[in-house]
Amino acid sequence: MRAKIETKKYIIVFLITAFVFLGALYVSNRFAARRTAEVKAAEDKISLDILSSETQFALLKDSSCKAFDHSTAFSEELNSLVEKLSYMEQNLGNENPDVINLKKYYSLLQIKDYLLVGKVNEKCGVKPITIIYFYSNKGDCAECQKEGYVLTSLREEYPELRIYSFDYNLDLSAVKTMRSLYGVRNTLPALVIWDENYYGLKTAADIEKIIPQLKRLRTLHNKAKAADATNN
Amino acid sequence: MLETIFTTILYIFLFCTLYMEVFFLITFFEERAKLTHKPENPELAYHPSTTIIVPCWNEEKTVTKTVESLLALNYPKDKLNIFIVDDGSTDNTWEVVQKFKDNPQITLIKKENGGKHTAVNLAIQESTSEIIGCLDADSFVEKNALREMARAFNEDKNVMAVTPVLVVHEPQTVLQKMQQTEYYTGAFLKRMLSPLDAINVTPGPFSIFRREVFEKLGPYKKAHNTEDIEIALRMQANHMRIRNVHTAHVYTTAPNTLYKLYRQRLRWAYGTMKNTLDYRFMLFKKEYGILGMITLPISFFGVFIFLYNFGYLAFHAIKALAEKIVEISTVGFSFIVPHIDLFYFNTDFVAILSYVFLGLALFIIFNGTRLALGRFKPTAGIFYFIFLYGIVAPIWFTRAVWNVAFSRSSSWR
Numbered sequence: 352m353r354a355k356i357e358t359k360k361y362i363i364v365f366l367i368t369a370f371v372f373l374g375a376l377y378v379s380n381r382f383a384a385r386r387t388a389e390v391k392a393a394e395d396k397i398s399l400d401i402l403s404s405e406t407q408f409a410l411l412k413d414s415s416c417k418a419f420d421h422s423t424a425f426s427e428e429l430n431s432l433v434e435k436l437s438y439m440e441q442n443l444g445n446e447n448p449d450v451i452n453l454k455k456y457y458s459l460l461q462i463k464d465y466l467l468v469g470k471v472n473e474k475c476g477v478k479p480i481t482i483i484y485f486y487s488n489k490g491d492c493a494e495c496q497k498e499g500y501v502l503t504s505l506r507e508e509y510p511e512l513r514i515y516s517f518d519y520n521l522d523l524s525a526v527k528t529m530r531s532l533y534g535v536r537n538t539l540p541a542l543v544i545w546d547e548n549y550y551g552l553k554t555a556a557d558i559e560k561i562i563p564q565l566k567r568l569r570t571l572h573n574k575a576k577a578a579d580a581t582n583n
Numbered sequence: 584m585l586e587t588i589f590t591t592i593l594y595i596f597l598f599c600t601l602y603m604e605v606f607f608l609i610t611f612f613e614e615r616a617k618l619t620h621k622p623e624n625p626e627l628a629y630h631p632s633t634t635i636i637v638p639c640w641n642e643e644k645t646v647t648k649t650v651e652s653l654l655a656l657n658y659p660k661d662k663l664n665i666f667i668v669d670d671g672s673t674d675n676t677w678e679v680v681q682k683f684k685d686n687p688q689i690t691l692i693k694k695e696n697g698g699k700h701t702a703v704n705l706a707i708q709e710s711t712s713e714i715i716g717c718l719d720a721d722s723f724v725e726k727n728a729l730r731e732m733a734r735a736f737n738e739d740k741n742v743m744a745v746t747p748v749l750v751v752h753e754p755q756t757v758l759q760k761m762q763q764t765e766y767y768t769g770a771f772l773k774r775m776l777s778p779l780d781a782i783n784v785t786p787g788p789f790s791i792f793r794r795e796v797f798e799k800l801g802p803y804k805k806a807h808n809t810e811d812i813e814i815a816l817r818m819q820a821n822h823m824r825i826r827n828v829h830t831a832h833v834y835t836t837a838p839n840t841l842y843k844l845y846r847q848r849l850r851w852a853y854g855t856m857k858n859t860l861d862y863r864f865m866l867f868k869k870e871y872g873i874l875g876m877i878t879l880p881i882s883f884f885g886v887f888i889f890l891y892n893f894g895y896l897a898f899h900a901i902k903a904l905a906e907k908i909v910e911i912s913t914v915g916f917s918f919i920v921p922h923i924d925l926f927y928f929n930t931d932f933v934a935i936l937s938y939v940f941l942g943l944a945l946f947i948i949f950n951g952t953r954l955a956l957g958r959f960k961p962t963a964g965i966f967y968f969i970f971l972y973g974i975v976a977p978i979w980f981t982r983a984v985w986n987v988a989f990s991r992s993s994s995w996r
Contacts, residue, residue, distance in 0.1 A: 353780045353822050353824075353871070353872045354778060354779055354780040354872060354873070355872060356779065356872060356873055356876075360606075360609065363609070364602060364605050364606045364609060365602065367605050367609075368598065368601050368602045368605045371601060371605070371939060372597075372598055372601060372936070375932060375935040375936045375939060376932055378930070378935050379930055379931055379932040379934075379935050382930035383930070383931075386926060389926065435926055438926070438927060442931055496906070496909060497909060497913045500909070500910045500913045500914050501913060501914055503914075504914040504917070507917075554913075555914065
């Protein structure tokens with residue numbers, strides 16, 4: 352006589368399976384929500400820092416520019432944020448409403464930082480090296496992925512470099528204004544360096560040619576590293 | 584859109600796979616008490632007369648050890664006959680087995696080559712024992728194996744065949760160590776299928792049958808070089824009970840190279856699918872219990888599910904690899920050690936499910952090892968099985984699907 356399995360067992364197994372399956376979905380969503388919150392918190396912090404810098408800048412006015420601190424560390428925070436946003440975009444997709452909102456917020460923060468840096472430059476004569484980068488991830492920009500790698504690698508090598516990256520297709524009026532302000536065409540990837548527009552893939556060597564100061568920075572870094580090694 | 588369709592199919596397949604694993608897990612908890620139960624009297628009240636057939640084809644190197652392991656069995660000598668059948672070997676197998684010609688327990692038979700099943704059938708005809716088994720000439724039995732299996736026949740008159748737990752003999756290579764762990768998972772699954780009357784194979788190494796199986800159903804049939812699957816399915820089709828005895832251990836030599844493993848597994852995968860097709864009338868039929876509802880569907884559709892899941896993962900792995908290659912070709916190789924940030928720990932839905940599957944796999948390996956060895960011992964084989972099996976198995980599964988689709992048979996060697 353063959354062993355008979357009660358329908359109850361099939362149903363219990365189904366319920367447990369469904370519980371585990373939905374549980375995995377729930378846990379995954381919880382982690383995604385936590386990530387969104389983490390990125391949002393980082394953006395809030397950066398927003399507060401920018402506001403603080405703006406206020407400090409307004410307060411100091413004619414005082415010494417040395418007292419004003421809008422440091423490289425701040426730029427690194429933006430860099431770290433862009434990496435996290437990029438990771439979320441990869442995992443949740445570029446159509447995800449949370450990702451789009453975070454990107455909009457991030458773009459606004461970049462513009463605010465860019466404006467502040469401009470003001471500092473005007474008043475104090477400190478001229479940071481900035482690159483404005485327009486990309487698209489709608490599948491219409493074959494070289495954008497490579498340009499992204501180039502800029503990430505430059506960011507790692509030169510923390511002083513301020514790179515502002517914008518999704519060309521982002522539905523945000525401030526980004527559209529940036530686009531039209533610099534007259535950037537839809538021939539991506541596009542870089543704006545020293546108010547000049549460059550289209551198509553630019554390698555690290557190309558960018559170093561456009562910004563000769565980078566070579567000087569490299570020499571300084573190497574010297575600093577050598578000094579550290581000697582001290583240790 | 585296409586990505587959504589593929590992902591949806593993946594989710595359905597993952598749900599089915601999880602369902603099966605949960606099913607076995609629940610069965611394990613139902614059976615747990617029996618797994619640790621030890622018989623009050625280890626000696627048998629009754630020793631059924633037994634014939635063990637050793638079919639040989641070019642087994643000059645291993646046959647002696649196989650036969651010696653049978654002679655060392657903890658079983659009355661007058662109740663145990665051994666038939667060594669040389670199936671037209673072209674090496675010195677026949678000369679080697681002559682050393683046993685004066686042993687009263689052993690009968691030597693030589694015949695023209697006709698395939699393993701013909702060798703076994705010939706010996707079945709010659710045998711008059713109550714229970715009849717077969718032992719491949721590359722396998723060895725533990726001394727209590729037959730006693731444990733005979734006990735299963737004694738305890739339940741409805742048991743018509745008994746299978747042992749197979750253990751890889753002295754694994755040396757990475758592939759053999761991988762198979763060692765695979766056999767432990769097999770031991771677990773077979774043991775779980777046993778009380779559900781859902782075993783679909785009576786393996787060549789030391790499966791034992793009541794004589795009446797052959798009297799009622801006839802001898803072994805040629806069946807895609809996997810006659811041990813066919814006889815099991817024929818028994819199941821006739822509602823004959825097959826039990827797995829986890830206390831009976833048989834050691835078998837696992838293929839030591841990828842090519843040998845590929846040939847063996849192609850034969851198994853092809854034979855499983857073809858025999859399942861031959862007995863498709865049992866598929867999804869409640870009359871055949873778990874065999875019809877779970878074992879046979881897994882045997883056939885499981886291959887496709889496995890290949891699909893593998894294809895999905897491989898596609899994404901290749902995509903990630905291609906992106907890395909583009910990155911390296913664009914900016915060169917970066918020697919910077921990546922900083923560890925939990926933010927980047929993969930927690931998407933498929934990843935979370937993968938962690939669940941990994942946990943279940945480790946649970947099965949742990950308990951399978953305990954069934955086979957009596958205790959758990961961590962080995963490198965576990966690592967090889969988890970990380971290597973998923974990479975090599977698609978090779979023979981893909982070929983098996985191809986052969987089934989285009990009716991190309993697979994050979995023994």
